Amino acid sequence: MDVKLLIALAGIIIAAMSVELNDAVSSALLGDISGGLGFTHDPGTWFSSLYLTAEVFGMSVSPWFLLTLSIRRWGLLVIALTCISTVAIPWTSNLTVLYALRILQGMSEGLTIPLVFTIALRALGPPIRLFGLAAYSMTATMFPSLAAGFAALWEGAGDATLGWQFAFWQAIPIGAVAASLLWYGMPQDPPKYERFRIIDWRGMLLSLIGFGSLTTMLQQGDRLDWFNSDLICILALVSVATIPLFVWNEWCHEAPLMRIQLLTRRNFAYGLVALFTFIVVSGAGSTLPTEYLQEVQSFRPLQSFALTGGIALTQLVFLPLVAVLLNFERVDPRVVHFLGLGLLLGACIGDSLLTSVWMGGEFYLWQLTISASEAMVVMSLLQLATNTIKPPEGPYASALVNTPRALGEATSVWLFQLIERWRGGLHSSRLTDQAGQERYTTVYAQGLLPSGLPRPGGGLAALNETIRLQGTVLTLSDAFLVMAAITAALMVVMLILPVRTYPPRIALLQQ
Numbered sequence: 001m002d003v004k005l006l007i008a009l010a011g012i013i014i015a016a017m018s019v020e021l022n023d024a025v026s027s028a029l030l031g032d033i034s035g036g037l038g039f040t041h042d043p044g045t046w047f048s049s050l051y052l053t054a055e056v057f058g059m060s061v062s063p064w065f066l067l068t069l070s071i072r073r074w075g076l077l078v079i080a081l082t083c084i085s086t087v088a089i090p091w092t093s094n095l096t097v098l099y100a101l102r103i104l105q106g107m108s109e110g111l112t113i114p115l116v117f118t119i120a121l122r123a124l125g126p127p128i129r130l131f132g133l134a135a136y137s138m139t140a141t142m143f144p145s146l147a148a149g150f151a152a153l154w155e156g157a158g159d160a161t162l163g164w165q166f167a168f169w170q171a172i173p174i175g176a177v178a179a180s181l182l183w184y185g186m187p188q189d190p191p192k193y194e195r196f197r198i199i200d201w202r203g204m205l206l207s208l209i210g211f212g213s214l215t216t217m218l219q220q221g222d223r224l225d226w227f228n229s230d231l232i233c234i235l236a237l238v239s240v241a242t243i244p245l246f247v248w249n250e251w252c253h254e255a256p257l258m259r260i261q262l263l264t265r266r267n268f269a270y271g272l273v274a275l276f277t278f279i280v281v282s283g284a285g286s287t288l289p290t291e292y293l294q295e296v297q298s299f300r301p302l303q304s305f306a307l308t309g310g311i312a313l314t315q316l317v318f319l320p321l322v323a324v325l326l327n328f329e330r331v332d333p334r335v336v337h338f339l340g341l342g343l344l345l346g347a348c349i350g351d352s353l354l355t356s357v358w359m360g361g362e363f364y365l366w367q368l369t370i371s372a373s374e375a376m377v378v379m380s381l382l383q384l385a386t387n388t389i390k391p392p393e394g395p396y397a398s399a400l401v402n403t404p405r406a407l408g409e410a411t412s413v414w415l416f417q418l419i420e421r422w423r424g425g426l427h428s429s430r431l432t433d434q435a436g437q438e439r440y441t442t443v444y445a446q447g448l449l450p451s452g453l454p455r456p457g458g459g460l461a462a463l464n465e466t467i468r469l470q471g472t473v474l475t476l477s478d479a480f481l482v483m484a485a486i487t488a489a490l491m492v493v494m495l496i497l498p499v500r501t502y503p504p505r506i507a508l509l510q511q
Helices: 003-028 030-037 041-069 071-091 095-123 126-141 143-155 171-185 193-198 201-220 230-252 260-264 266-295 301-313 315-326 333-351 361-386 391-437 439-446 459-496 504-510
Strands: none
Touching (some): 003 041, 003 126, 003 143, 003 171, 030 071, 041 071, 041 095, 041 391, 071 095, 095 126, 095 391, 126 143, 126 361, 126 504, 201 230, 201 391, 230 260, 260 266, 260 391, 266 301, 266 333, 266 361, 266 391, 266 459, 301 361, 315 333, 315 361, 361 391, 391 459
C-alpha cells in the first residue's frame, strides 16, 4: 500500500468536505446571507438553484478532464476554483456577478466529488477497497449533516456571532490543507492532451442544457406555478428533447463522458437506481427533523446541532463496521442492503409519529437508526455496483454514479415542495374549517369575543399561528410517510434486479 496515495486520498476527502459545507452551510444561513448581500426571496431561490444546476454539470464532465489532465493537476485546479469562487462571494453586491460566482462554486463541488471516488479506487487495493468506498460514502452521508454545526459556528447566538462571511471564508484554510496533501501524495501522471482532439463537446453541451433545464425546472417549478409559467414549459421541452440526445451521443462517442453501456450490467444499473432513490429519501430523513425544529420550535442552528452533528459523527463508527462486515465472504451484500432499507423504512415511519410537542430528543432513536441504515445501504450498494467495474472503466463509472446523485438532490427538493403544496394546503384548509365549526369553543375562547371583536392580547393571531404550526407538523409527518413508501418500493426492486457478489478481494481477482 502506497502511503503517499493515502495522504492524497485524505486531501481530496478534505476538499470534498469543504465543497459539501459550501452548499449545506450557505443553505442553512440563506437568510443571513441574503440580508448581508441585499437580495430578497426570489433571488435567494436562484442562489440555491444555480448551485445545484452547476453541480450536476460538473459531476458529468469531471472524470473526462481528470483522465486528460491527470488526477493531480485536475484536483489542484478544482481546489483553486473552489477557493476563488467561494471567497469572492461576500465581496460582491452585484446580482449578476453573484450568480456567476455561485455557478462556479456549484461546479467546483461537482468537479470534486468524482475525484474522491477515483482516488479511493486507485489508492486502496482489493483487500481494503471497501474502506475506500467508506471514505466516498462520507460525502453523501456525513458531511451534509455537519452543516448545521458549521452554520451554528459562523452564526452563533446573540452577540456571539462570527458573521455569515465565514461560511465562505472557511474555504481558504480547508482548501490549503487539501491542496497540500494532494500535491504531496498524488504522483504526477503524464497528461493525455491528445484526448482534446476527440473531446466530447456535444456531450458536454447536451449535459449542460439538458440536465441544467431539468434541475432548474424541478427547483423553480413550485415557485413559478409549474406549467402556468412559460419558463417552466420551455425548460420541460428542452430537457425532454436534449437528455435522450445526450444518452445516444454517449452511447456512440469514442471517448464519452459516461459509458452508458455499463447500465447493461444488472448490479450497476440497480446501483444507479438505488443511489438516486436513496439520495431522495435520506435527504428528507436528515433535513426534515431540522426543518421541524426550526419551523415549529424556533430552534437556531446552534440548538439543532446536538441532533444533526452527533448523528453525523456516528458515521465514523458505522461505515468502518459495515466495511468490515462486508469483507467476509459469507456475507451477502444484498442481505445487508435489504436490512438497511428495512431500518430506513422503520425510521421514516417512526419519525412520522411526530407531534407539536417534540423538542428534539424524540428524534434521536430514529435518526440513529437512519445513520446506521445509511451506512448499510450505501456501502453494500457501492460494493454491488463497483465489483462489476474494471479499473479502466473507473472514471466513466464515476460520472454515471455521481450525476444521478446530484439529480437526486434536485428531485428531493421538488418532491418535498410537491408534498408541501398538496398535503400542506389540504391540512391548512381542514384545520381552518375545523376551527370555524368549533368557533364557540375554540375561536371565541382563543381569538374572538362573543360580540365578534378580536380579544385583546393577540388571541386571534395566536390561533392563526397555532393552525399554521399544526399544519406544518402534519405536512412533515406526511413527508416521512411518503419517504417510507418510496423505500418500500425500492425494497421490491432490490429483490428482483441485483445478483450475488463477493468482497472486492475475491470478486476483483476473478475478473
